[in-house]
Amino acid sequence: MIKVLVFGATGRMGLEVIKAISDSKTFKLVTAIGSPHSKYIAHDTGILSCGRANNVLVSTSLNGILEDVDVAIDFSSPDSSIDCLRYCAEKAIRFISGTTGFQDHHHKEIQILSKKTAVCIASNFSQGIALMSMLVEMASKTIGHDTQILINETHHKDKVDAPSGTAIDLAASIHKRYKNNNADKEVRFSSTRSGSDIGSHKVSFISKNESIFLNHEVTDRAVFSSGALMAAKWIIEKDHGIFSMRDVLSLS
Template sequence: MNKTKQKKTRIAIAGAMGRMGITLIKEIQKNKNTILSAALVLKNNPFITKDIGEIIGIGRVGVLISDTLDEKQHDFDVLIDFTKSSSTLKYLKQCSMLKKNIVIGTTGFSQEEKSIIQSYSKKIAIVMSSNFSIGINLLLQLVQKTTETIGDKSDIEIIEYHHRNKLDAPSGTALSIGEAIAKVMNWDLKKQSIYSREKNKKIREQNKIGFSTIRAGDIIGKHTVMYASDGEQINITHIASNRHAFSKGAIQAAIWLHQKKIGLFNMEHVLSF
């Protein structure tokens, strides 16, 4: 029996003229399983009603830049959002009303905002991740295994590097790494974390996770997890040299999410770890 051929996933992009939005659009155009359905920007953008492909330099694609998520104008299956928390919540509400699924790559949500996202997952399907790179998700697996083995014998430090324009600190990915470690160690991450040492004049405490944040230049993303003990240390590092790793992962998540009805998922679900 021949398997039914899956329809292409129609994707809307929020923040279409941002660095991540442009990378996502270019990746969608190359992927044989996806179609770009909408390119969304903020109101009063001077390029509204222009062809997004012409504006970002890939030639006409037949999708006009818009400031409105309208099902009549933009028929889509999944929205991918890498904007900011306030915009994401606005798009999330609209997707819920339209019964459309959403991939969320925005970070920096408060606990209250995370609860709102959780509530919407009872109505639509959501993939939410602090990092869509396959490499970072493999790093999380390595971190869990390493923590199981030597977590109680090591001083654990998470060092993250990003470009000068990144607002949230520590990064969402660094916090996800910390959460993975805390879960293995059965720690409360808020109580076990060290974010600043300028007023801490005592020696390093055990059973703590130290966070260091670097913002400089145009660094795409680098995360190192250090396990240090007397006489040796283990460093697990992931470096993103461009945004393609994130866009490929987000598009893979959108294709996977296309067939889902409701629920809150992450990249471990998508990659079947």
């Protein structure tokens, strides 16, 4: 079985991943690290995630890990994520991260640490978003330079970053086309934070005579945890380098 460390274990996505592992015959949860400020420290992660005890308690330190780990799955914060990656790089543990909000200095360190272990970074582990990213890039190769591009994204009221990491990545797919042609293109963002919306993204290409709309909506957060486990299984065969969900799905 693939032995997993979940980092950010008491957050929404951390608990979703732990629940998915509990239902899997391929993965085994061996360590769960949560925020030192969490009220769930030393609680059973199985009880927290799905109501079934698994005897893996929420810890706060990477230094206390006793069992071997094959892959770490991280849903935390940028600085904490880098701390986890440093640990994984030293131990040659594969690293999967759905953390968003990385800045340039974070990306530079990820680049350096990826020489020691395999890293998969995805702002969104949905297979649908990976496909949408490819379609957005394809559309950007054919539209005219007079086309207006708008990305609308909606998430629950507690999501901190805006625009979302997924929206930023979709814009990067658009800019990729223009950079290849020594040009640039403005992409406008619209972000909404309300209710309990898991996540929806709409990319609009609007020209004088026609418009193209690409939409993606998540209806169950389980799509992210299943995607993260798919990436974890895939990356076990990699020794080092930086990868995305498009690599995992052979969509690059």
